[in-house]
Amino acid sequence: MKSDERSEAIFLLNWSQATVNISIFPLRDFPLINPGDPLADIIVDELRKMDLKDRDIIVIAHTIVSKAENKVFDLETITPSPFALEIGKRQEKDPRKIEVILRESSEIIRMNDNVLITATHHGFICANSGIDKSNTPGETVISLPDDPDSSARQIREVIKKKLEKDVAIIISDTFGRPLRVGTVNFAIGLAGIAPLEDIRGKKDLFGYELKSTIIARVDEVAAAAGIVMGQADEGTPIIIVRGVEYSISNESARELIREPTKDVFR
Numbered sequence: 001m002k003s004d005e006r007s008e009a010i011f012l013l014n015w016s017q018a019t020v021n022i023s024i025f026p027l028r029d030f031p032l033i034n035p036g037d038p039l040a041d042i043i044v045d046e047l048r049k050m051d052l053k054d055r056d057i058i059v060i061a062h063t064i065v066s067k068a069e070n071k072v073f074d075l076e077t078i079t080p081s082p083f084a085l086e087i088g089k090r091q092e093k094d095p096r097k098i099e100v101i102l103r104e105s106s107e108i109i110r111m112n113d114n115v116l117i118t119a120t121h122h123g124f125i126c127a128n129s130g131i132d133k134s135n136t137p138g139e140t141v142i143s144l145p146d147d148p149d150s151s152a153r154q155i156r157e158v159i160k161k162k163l164e165k166d167v168a169i170i171i172s173d174t175f176g177r178p179l180r181v182g183t184v185n186f187a188i189g190l191a192g193i194a195p196l197e198d199i200r201g202k203k204d205l206f207g208y209e210l211k212s213t214i215i216a217r218v219d220e221v222a223a224a225a226g227i228v229m230g231q232a233d234e235g236t237p238i239i240i241v242r243g244v245e246y247s248i249s250n251e252s253a254r255e256l257i258r259e260p261t262k263d264v265f266r
Contacts, residue, residue, distance in 0.1 A: 020243065022243040024227070025242075026238065027239070031046075039065060040157075043159070043238065052240070054165055055167065056168075057169075057240070057246070058159075058167055058170070058238060058240055059185075059239040059240075060152075060155070060171050061173075062148065062171050062173045065145045065148070073140060075096040075141065076139050079096075080096050084098040084099040091113055091116070097131065101118065102129075104121065104130070104131060105118035105119060105120060106118075106120065115127065122144065122188070123254060124144070124257065127175075130173055130175075131143055144173065145171070148189020149253055149254070150189075152190050152191035156169045168192040169191040170187045170218050171189035171190070171253075172186060172222040172229075174186070185222040187216075187218035187222045187253050190252070192248055193246050193248065194249035195216065195218045195249075195251055195253055195256050196216060196217065200213060217244075219256065
């Protein structure tokens with residue numbers, strides 16, 4: 001990265017407290033991805049332009065992963081079921097898109113005249129099974145990758161082999177949240193980083209022992225990256241986060257999913 005570009009990137013978000021210094025910057029001018037493209041190799045080629053360091057965290061928007069893995073649906077080829085036609089009429093939405101949403105879901109959690117909240121096959125609870133129309137041409141929509149953790153591991157392995165850098169990978173998507181307005185970037189796939197940080201047993205400033213605090217560290221990183229990632233045409237799908245302390249792990253993003261028996265929002 002050129003020095004002027006690096007300075008601009010760090011200016012976007014640089015948080016310091018005591019000895020902590022976190023920098024977040026985009027991998028600019030990333031090429032458009034098409035179905036079947038070798039995404040990991042393309043990412044490596046672009047990262048050669050950067051001063052990549054061990055323990056950097058690379059946050060990747062799921063859309064380019066889904067495109068490369070051909071999780072793109074041409075609505076002109078979709079025949080909606082009677083149930084999709086019923087929902088489409090009720091919500092005044094394209095029943096073909098509703099059909100794709102239903103195919104990518106394992107359960108309908110909530111539905112009214114405007115909203116369709118589902119559990120995906122991965123277990124994520126979100127609007128419309130994560131189906132996205134933005135940044136796709138014509139009559140196409142994009143779904144989540146079939147196995148975001150596997151995708152993240154593959155990208156991490158290629159980076160480690162070709163660039164000899166030990167980094168963590170987070171694949172992210174924007175979800176809404178119960179009881180809150182607005183969307184936030186969340187981790188849906190990861191490699192080389194522990195999803196949760198358990199600080200139970202530690203003490204706060206006043207000596208109180210924390211009893212139940214478990215931090216979703218990868219969601220915090222994904223949300224921070226979302227500030228720089230942006231949306232729409234000006235967005236960039238890959239963000240590098242540097243300076244975050246984390247544990248290296250082989251765990252899955254599925255660790256972030258609350259068990260149904262403990263989910264009071266259902």
